[in-house]
Amino acid sequence: MEYEVVIGLEIHAELDTRSKIYCGCTTEFGGEPNTHCCPICTGMPGVLPVLNKTVVEYAVRAGLAANCAISSFSKQDRKNYFYPDLPKAYQTSQYDLPLCKNGYLEIEVDGSVKKIGITRIHIEEDAGKLIHDESGKVSYVDYNRCGVPLIEIVTEPDMRSSAEVKAFFEKLKSILEYTSVSDCKMQEGSLRADVNLSVRPKGQKEFGTRTEIKNLNSVRAIVRAVDGEARRQISVLERNGVIVQETRRWDDEKGESYSMRDKEEAHDYRYFPEPDLTPVVVDEAWLDKIRSSIPELPDERRKRFIAEYGIPAYDAAFITGSKPLADFFEAAAKESKNAKAISNWIMGDVMKKLNDTGLEPLDMPIKPESLSRLVSLIDENVISGKIAKQVFEIMWDTGEDPADIVEKEGLKVVTDTEEIRSIVIQVISANPKSVEDYKSGKTKAIGFLVGQIMRETKGKADPQAVNRLLKEELDKL
Amino acid sequence: MKLTDLTASMAAEKIKKREISVIELTKAYLERIDELNGTIGAYITVCAEQALRQAESVQKKLDSGEDILPLAGIPAGLKDNICTKDVKTTCASKMLDNFLPPYDATVTKKLSESDVIVLGKLNMDEFAMGSSNENSWYMPVKNPLDHERVPGGSSGGAAAAVASHMSCFALGSDTGGSIRQPASFCGVVGLKPTYGAVSRFGLIAFASSLDQIGPITKDVVDCAMVMNIIAGHDPLDSTSVDINYPDYTTFLNNDVKGLRIGLPKEYFGSGLHEEVKEKILDAVKAYESYGAIIEEVSLPFTEYAIPAYYIISSAEASSNLARYDGIKYGYRAKEYSDIIDLYKKTRSEGFGTEVKRRIMLGTYALSSGYYDAYYKKALKVRRLIFEDFQKAYQKVDVILGPTSPATAFKLGEKTANPLEMYLGDIYTVSVNIAGLCAISLSCGFDSKGLPIGMQLIGKPFDEGTLIRAAYTYESNTGKSGVTNCGI
Numbered sequence: 001m002e003y004e005v006v007i008g009l010e011i012h013a014e015l016d017t018r019s020k021i022y023c024g025c026t027t028e029f030g031g032e033p034n035t036h037c038c039p040i041c042t043g044m045p046g047v048l049p050v051l052n053k054t055v056v057e058y059a060v061r062a063g064l065a066a067n068c069a070i071s072s073f074s075k076q077d078r079k080n081y082f083y084p085d086l087p088k089a090y091q092t093s094q095y096d097l098p099l100c101k102n103g104y105l106e107i108e109v110d111g112s113v114k115k116i117g118i119t120r121i122h123i124e125e126d127a128g129k130l131i132h133d134e135s136g137k138v139s140y141v142d143y144n145r146c147g148v149p150l151i152e153i154v155t156e157p158d159m160r161s162s163a164e165v166k167a168f169f170e171k172l173k174s175i176l177e178y179t180s181v182s183d184c185k186m187q188e189g190s191l192r193a194d195v196n197l198s199v200r201p202k203g204q205k206e207f208g209t210r211t212e213i214k215n216l217n218s219v220r221a222i223v224r225a226v227d228g229e230a231r232r233q234i235s236v237l238e239r240n241g242v243i244v245q246e247t248r249r250w251d252d253e254k255g256e257s258y259s260m261r262d263k264e265e266a267h268d269y270r271y272f273p274e275p276d277l278t279p280v281v282v283d284e285a286w287l288d289k290i291r292s293s294i295p296e297l298p299d300e301r302r303k304r305f306i307a308e309y310g311i312p313a314y315d316a317a318f319i320t321g322s323k324p325l326a327d328f329f330e331a332a333a334k335e336s337k338n339a340k341a342i343s344n345w346i347m348g349d350v351m352k353k354l355n356d357t358g359l360e361p362l363d364m365p366i367k368p369e370s371l372s373r374l375v376s377l378i379d380e381n382v383i384s385g386k387i388a389k390q391v392f393e394i395m396w397d398t399g400e401d402p403a404d405i406v407e408k409e410g411l412k413v414v415t416d417t418e419e420i421r422s423i424v425i426q427v428i429s430a431n432p433k434s435v436e437d438y439k440s441g442k443t444k445a446i447g448f449l450v451g452q453i454m455r456e457t458k459g460k461a462d463p464q465a466v467n468r469l470l471k472e473e474l475d476k477l
Numbered sequence: 478m479k480l481t482d483l484t485a486s487m488a489a490e491k492i493k494k495r496e497i498s499v500i501e502l503t504k505a506y507l508e509r510i511d512e513l514n515g516t517i518g519a520y521i522t523v524c525a526e527q528a529l530r531q532a533e534s535v536q537k538k539l540d541s542g543e544d545i546l547p548l549a550g551i552p553a554g555l556k557d558n559i560c561t562k563d564v565k566t567t568c569a570s571k572m573l574d575n576f577l578p579p580y581d582a583t584v585t586k587k588l589s590e591s592d593v594i595v596l597g598k599l600n601m602d603e604f605a606m607g608s609s610n611e612n613s614w615y616m617p618v619k620n621p622l623d624h625e626r627v628p629g630g631s632s633g634g635a636a637a638a639v640a641s642h643m644s645c646f647a648l649g650s651d652t653g654g655s656i657r658q659p660a661s662f663c664g665v666v667g668l669k670p671t672y673g674a675v676s677r678f679g680l681i682a683f684a685s686s687l688d689q690i691g692p693i694t695k696d697v698v699d700c701a702m703v704m705n706i707i708a709g710h711d712p713l714d715s716t717s718v719d720i721n722y723p724d725y726t727t728f729l730n731n732d733v734k735g736l737r738i739g740l741p742k743e744y745f746g747s748g749l750h751e752e753v754k755e756k757i758l759d760a761v762k763a764y765e766s767y768g769a770i771i772e773e774v775s776l777p778f779t780e781y782a783i784p785a786y787y788i789i790s791s792a793e794a795s796s797n798l799a800r801y802d803g804i805k806y807g808y809r810a811k812e813y814s815d816i817i818d819l820y821k822k823t824r825s826e827g828f829g830t831e832v833k834r835r836i837m838l839g840t841y842a843l844s845s846g847y848y849d850a851y852y853k854k855a856l857k858v859r860r861l862i863f864e865d866f867q868k869a870y871q872k873v874d875v876i877l878g879p880t881s882p883a884t885a886f887k888l889g890e891k892t893a894n895p896l897e898m899y900l901g902d903i904y905t906v907s908v909n910i911a912g913l914c915a916i917s918l919s920c921g922f923d924s925k926g927l928p929i930g931m932q933l934i935g936k937p938f939d940e941g942t943l944i945r946a947a948y949t950y951e952s953n954t955g956k957s958g959v960t961n962c963g964i
Binding site for chain 1: 558559560566568573576578579580582677678679680681682684685686712713714715716792793795796799800802804805806816820840843844845848852
């Protein structure tokens, strides 16, 4: 039987505000345990929360960028449960009146465009972190993350494949980056997803029983978890089994999910309106102000890059998918006459470096002006493409300007005809066999001779000059 | 007259005129505490050293000719649910027996900035849940006028301390009557300010949407003076209201001519003790003689106030008290097998019966499947009660009635029947539910010599009118804590 997979996502994004949602503590990542907290975020008796307005502003910005309706009146609620990382024993969140609702994002998979509905976006606070002792007997609590502001983005069950999930997730990530709502650093947990998934025989209208896979923190894990869970559910159904509605955890190393089977399942969160906070009111004036603060979003930018810089649609889509990458491209391309070359460098060597080093585009060690100068050096025939790769490596490691590197390392193309000619003559006389071959019509031999010349000049000789002079000298023989 | 017999305003006057020193006054109170606290049990913690140090520094200020604030040098006590930095704040619970707050409540800060001397922390019903102060983990408080009787609750220690002159004034908290009822039982003045008028930052929460800190004083003048210190917007409390707060002493006028006073007929029906009713009606007559206009009003939803109150307050309490889990501070069970066991044992051992009863009640009311029937319905009742008052205030300026249906009862008399205890809150809870302000002041004694409290209920943020009306009564009758306590 053919099955259809139905997927919805719940995504938590940490907001890039300076202070926490209900107190003035820093949101900075890292820090010695329990150094970024105060009586308020550790839920000491008698403390009260005060909502950070920037949190509302950022969440509204995300909502507007995701085509949501913004509630002029929303409220915050308490979600009650016991856990040591939750010092108040409730998480302040939003229950029935979220800040943003009924939005969508458009994704493109295999050339066709599809709308993915966004049910809601609400604000809430993060919890702390448990650190388990090696003995297994003791656990420590770090409250640094307690009260770091989050938005939870809930989608409609509109996705039908891991490719769609990937496209949606990346689109959302780029929007959150573009609007500066979140830094989206996945390895620091700034962005994480829960996957709700069910399968049904193709053509069936009713949804199957869904499972939820919690806390996926890389695109790769999300894609693999979707594929893995879909396979598992289908195989259960094919053996006439029953899918249990449950929360599962994805083990990315083993490539399989397993049931969490803990008491969290039975939770009744006893939501009720947070009496310590007044309703969140977003009036027209504030909304207009936030709306006007929204920068150009990826779709618009993609179209503009094609028009303005004349790069291919594929390149534009790739580069605008990441705001830091697009910013880098634009800063470099502005200074350059060869935007396509810049985009090639970004999609090629830059991406490879980022992947190899595990760096985020935001932490790129080279300056856009440097890349643009590197491209000019090639275009102006100061260095060869091959040498450019060498220069790029040094730029990446040292952050130096490419022209300085070329100067210092003596990497300039040798265009001095006489200098090249003397090396050509030298190579010809050192390789009589190849000259013989060439003369007898084996044109391949010329490639070998060029190679020898380039070796002698450490790749710096202008290849056109080499070709021309070699032919001249050979013809003289 | 003893130094401790002076009201705050009288003592402040003498301090300013150098007739008495702050140190002398503070010592007199500490001696009074030494003498009486063993019997009355009003204080959980006495900060003798700290108080004397503070007294010395205030006296120094005075001696150096610095301008001092109106209540500088006046010794006061704080209910033990108001946080004091590095001074044990227990909520009269085993759970917080060892809790040293790392910060001061906003009111604590305001008092110390006003150079009020903090004598110590006052006994109360555990987590402010109770109407008799018998729910303290430490010891029950005794009514200074009759040691066999309760002082009322939950601010029983605060009212008893002021009535027995172990404190010149006190700050209590009122969630459903916890300032007014003990003030009434002990024959002193107690004001519950409008919700949002006094910062709750640092008040250990019982029911967040109902809790309010307020003064318990020897007379109405002191009440106005304390309000001048504690009322005001606090950016640390989102529910604190940002308006211009008046100088409450400007309302100390002996004049109620033309003031329209409403008598809710529901407050004078069955359940009200005859002797209490008599004295309240005497007070009504007195007001009429001062030129006030008396009118009957109706608050038809009064009978639903108690159930709505116990659902809303318990629901909020079940969430507010969930943080006492033995992880971060306070009591932790000695032995446990895992985290769930740690929670269970800590909370079973750390909380008293009444607190556990309310946590269970509140948890039940918020549970899925019951939320609409209990919590949501209680919120609807809350709205209706508020509208009752709104309608009444179209006709009258202030509402008058008894604070409590009866005078102080005997220790142990009602402990077996929590419901009966709850019903005693009938006249006070509506005020919290509707977020209004109300004052309780003494209007006479019953045949056993126990004080009877009358309650004046005002519109939101109209504490001024309450102070004017109460001051007028007090000025004409001389009935206040100082003259009537008789210990």
